[in-house]
Amino acid sequence: MKVQYVCAKCGMKKDVSSLEPKCVCGGLWKLDYQPPKFEEALIDKGEWSIFRYRNFMPLEGDDWKAVTMGEGMTPIVKYDEDLMLKMDYFMPTLSFKDRGAAVLVAHCKAIGVDSVVQDSSGNAGNSVAAYCGRVGIECEIFVPEGTSPKKIDMIKAHGSAVNVVPGSRDHCADVCRAKVNDEGKYYANHVYNPFFYQGTKTYIYEIYEQLGRIPQNIFIPLGNGTLFLGAVFGLEHLLESGVIDKMPNIIAIQSERCAPFAEAKRQGLKEPAQVTPTATLAEGIAIGQPMRGAEILEKIYQYDMEIVEIPEESILPARAELAKKGIYCEHTTAGNYAAYLRYCELHGKTPDSLITMCGAGLKSDH
Ligand SMILES: Cc1ncc(COP(=O)(O)O)c(C=O)c1O
Ligand SMILES: [Zn+2]
Structure with a gap:
């Protein structure tokens, strides 16, 4: 192939x-x-990482073996009678980005790339830095000013250079891309590089394998959409394989302070709306100009998805409530719970729901 x-x-x-x-x-x-039809017999049940699903990934060779750090395989915890939490901060670098970075870096290794750049609001940069460190790929990460100092310390500890760029997250990406254009650096970026989504789609395979089914309501944060698109690809694969007979109700989560998709949907646009983001505690989804916007909107319309916006003032109470119950997640992730509560406010009790706990609390210290 x-x-x-x-x-x-x-x-x-x-x-x-x-x-x-x-x-x-x-x-x-x-x-x-096009991956082969999804069937349990093709899962390598002796491999305790996302690479147990490697028969459904376009990997070349065995480079993944040197790359993997056991990412994925995260538990699903029952929060209350209606809600399940998929604990995706139980990862080597404490966020779901490890799913994508592991596959992306395995691809870099396979094609002989030895130096990369990447821009990130923090977590994707942490993740790419860690996996590059593991296999000896030189790495420079661009982060916007205001990024949590803990995330920056972590990137440095993995041996990557860090470039803190004044201005917005979108401007930070522009500066990094200029370096890609001017110096021909390999862009190991979670948004541009399609291998990343081959990792994030395992989120769905795991849910299916763990529960033996797909829950009715799946809430997914939507900034650049790396988990969102990966999850859609995973679900489409299960659907095409006849493993599920319909798509679940997918609810995309945006911040009310940065909602280019919610706005686009209200206006019926095919591209994300032009918005002026204002500061939010949900820094991980504060993406004003998502590069795969048209592709994401196509999926939103195709599957008639709802977009729920996180009320800013609900983030800290949501984080406190989760923490009281033992779950210490980062602010963006608390936003997922706040969005679920908002959805319940709008639509009533919503049983059989699943949200992701995709970033760890120790990484954000606002
Ligand atoms: C904790 C957390 N949640 C959600 C997201 C949103 O992911 P994406 O931008 O791929 O939609 C991020 C991205 O950095 C994140 O770090
Ligand atoms: Zn073209």
């Missing part, structure tokens, strides 16, 4: 060993890859 990149805009194909971050026309790469 020869997997190729295919441009989301013009359809041009390119070998995945390409170092180009995107197509010459400006479109982002997707993968021209």
Whole structure:
């Protein structure tokens, strides 16, 4: 099987060993890859990481073996009679980004990349830095000013250079991309690089394997959409394989202070709306210009998904309530619970719901 990149805009194909971050026309790469039908017999049950699902990933060779740190395999905890928490901060670098970074760095290793750059609000940078450190790939991470000092310390500890960029998260990405263009650096980025989503889709495979079914209501944070798209790909795969017979109710979570998708949906737009983000405790989803916006909106319309906005003042109480019950998550993640509560306010009791606890509390210290 020869997997190729295919441009989301013009359809041009390119070998995945390409170092180009995107197509010459400006479109982002997707993968021209169809995994085999999902069946339990293809899961490597002796492998205790996301790579137990590697038969459904376009991996070349065995580089993943040197890369993996046991990411994934996170428990699902019953919170109350209606709500389950998938504990995705139980990961090597304490966030769900390890799912994607492990696959992305395995791909870098497979094609012989030895130096990368990446921009991030923190967690994706932590994750790429850690996995690059593990396999000896040189790494520089760009973070926006205001990023939690603990995340920055962690990136440095993994041996990566850190570049703190004044201004917004979106500006930070622009500065990093300028370096990619000017110096030809490999862009090991969670939004641009489609291999990342081949890791985040395991979120769904795990839920299915753990519960033996997919819950009715799945709430997913939506900034750049790396978990969102990965989850949609995973669910579509289960659907096409005849493992489930319909999509669950997917509810996307945005911050009320930065909601380009919610606004786009209200206006019926095909691209994210132009918004002016204001500061929010939910820093992980404060993305004003999501690069895969059109692709994400297509899924939102196709599956008639609702978008719920986190009321800013509900984040700290949600975090405190979770902490009282033993769950110490970061502010963006507390926002997931706050969004669930808001959804229940709007629609009433919502049984069989699952939210992700995808970032650890010790990483945010506002
Ligand atoms: C804790 C946490 N939750 C949610 C997100 C949102 O992920 P995405 O931007 O891929 O939608 C992030 C991204 O950094 C995060 O760190
Ligand atoms: Zn193109």
